Amino acid sequence: MFDFMDMSFDEPGEQTASEPYIPDAGECMRCGMCVSSCPTFRLFPIDEETPRRRIRTISKILVENLPISADERRHLDNCVQCRACESVCPSRMAYGQLFDQAQAGLKVTSGWLARLAFRLIENKDWLRRLMPLLAVYLKSGLQKPLRRSGLLKKLHLADAEALLGKPALQALAVSYPASVTTRGRVALFTGCIAEHFDRETLPAAIKLLNAIGYEVLVPPQQGCCGAIHQHNGQSAAGLIDDNIAVFNALDVDAVLHTATGCGAMLSEYQNDDDAGQLFRQRLCDINDFLLEFWPDDLQLTASELKVAVHEPCSQRNVLKNQQAVYALLQKIPGLSVVALADNPICCGAGGSYMLTHPDNAGQLRALKQQIIAATSADVVVSGNFGCGIFLSADGGRVEHPVQLLARQLPSCRTISKAFILSTSLTGCSIAVP
Known part of the structure; x- marks a missing residue:
């Protein structure tokens, strides 16, 4: 069962045994912890922009089957989904999961731009074919005149275009062998957008993992974690099932993620069968993994930054x-x-x-x-x-x-020739045997 905090004094609706449990007003601690931790309340200090009021709206959708007003929907949508309220709530409210359920329950039809984004995220081949076009656009000098024209704003693309960086056009290799005595093998989750636009982090992670003795596999069949879909009321079931199947088929010691946003979604895959349990058991954040398996003899170079x-x-x-x-x-x-x-x-x-x-x-x-x-x-x-x-x-x-x-890896640590040929890592000088 899921526990809600509800600061209003409205009587709760009738509930059945299968519905989320929402305590009545007398059970609320009135601690205000969720209010002070909410970023939208910092921007708009009104009760409508607090988790406790959003919980009331979610209650209407999931439990009472009541319609919500346009204002209630607007304040619900204003939620950043940071889940700070969830982490401080004494009642241990499952706010993130309940928010996703409410979004799915609203069954709102997405606009053309959102539908296109969902399809691109779902289809890696389509996304990969788009990257050369974006690279040409960024090099062409069209950015400034196109921005001045106002066309991007009319198409609701201005905010996305402003975040564009140079995309990587070459796919990552399937395997990166360890640069020292091999201790094991891990798989790297690269995500969807990050695979093309975070090409400084992913090679750096591979470089570190190779340096501590781990071969890194990057399965090309993997897909988006599903967070964008699920948090916007869309089904992520297909993406979840595909990722579990792809990574479970690999003989690896761990499945690592570098982006915590993806990691949060991956860690909360709800599949309770054996496949889902195996996936979650081997899932690990890159920081946790490096910290646990860092060799005692690997000393980094100093920095005064x-x-x-x-x-x-x-x-x-x-x-x-x-x-x-x-x-x-x-x-x-x-x-x-x-x-x-x-x-x-x-x-x-x-x-x-x-x-x-x-x-x-x-x-x-x-x-x-x-x-x-x-x-x-x-x-x-x-x-x-x-x-x-x-x-x-x-x-x-x-x-x-x-x-x-x-x-800060020392230049004296030898990296294999196969590794050099399979990636374009830069940084410390590398001795090729």
Whole structure:
């Protein structure tokens, strides 16, 4: 059963044994923890923009089968889905899962642009064919005149276009052998968009894994984790089943993810059969894996940089492993590491939220960038690809922790010739046997 917090004094509707349980007003602790942790309440300090009011709306949809008003729908949709409320709720409310169920229950028809995005995410071949066109567009010089024309805004593409980076056109290799004595084999989850636009993080992760003795497999049949679909009321069942089948077919010690947003979704796959259990048992965040299996004899080169750590909501509130990042970074001698002061508050990226609610997302990003500036950090790191590109959009630089770690690998560690030929990694000098 799922526990809700409801701060209103309305009587709950009739419930059956199979429905989510919603306590009545007398059972609510009235602690206000969910209110103070909500990013949209920070922007709009009204009760309608709090988790407790959204819970009331979700109750109408899932339990009472009542229609909701346009205002209730608007305030529900304003939710960033950061799940900070869930992590602080004494009643352990399953807010994320219930929010997804409510979105699916509304059965709203998506616009043409959203439908196109869903299809591209579902079909990796289509997405791959689009990448050369995007690369040509970015090189052509058409960006400035097209932006000035206002056409992108009319097509509702301006916000997505502003986040575009140079896409990788060459596919990752299927296998990357270890550069030292092999200790095991792992599979790398690359996602959908990140596979083309996060080509600094993925090779860095491979480089580190090879350096600690692990062969890395990158199965080309894998697909999107399904988060974008599920959080927007669409079915992610096909994507989930395909990923479980692809990774379960591999003889590996672990399935690793680099983006915490994808990792949060992967970790909550609801398949309860043997296949689903096997997938979840072998799933691991890259930071956790590196920290657990880091060799005692692998010493990184020193750095005097000051690094600020941004903790993505998916990492803080779902994976709950943000401390692994700090522990890993401490392996770099001389490095100064600080946490951003407002890490409990969402940066505004929220998966597709930065595209569906650009004004709200932009305000949250501005608040986060003020905090970043106040740290005077040389480098900002974030474990989530979406947060990284969103926070970097205004000229900033946010990178994944594994990028910083990979740059500090000692040049004396030999990397195999097969590895050099299969990727375009840059960084420390490499001796090829």
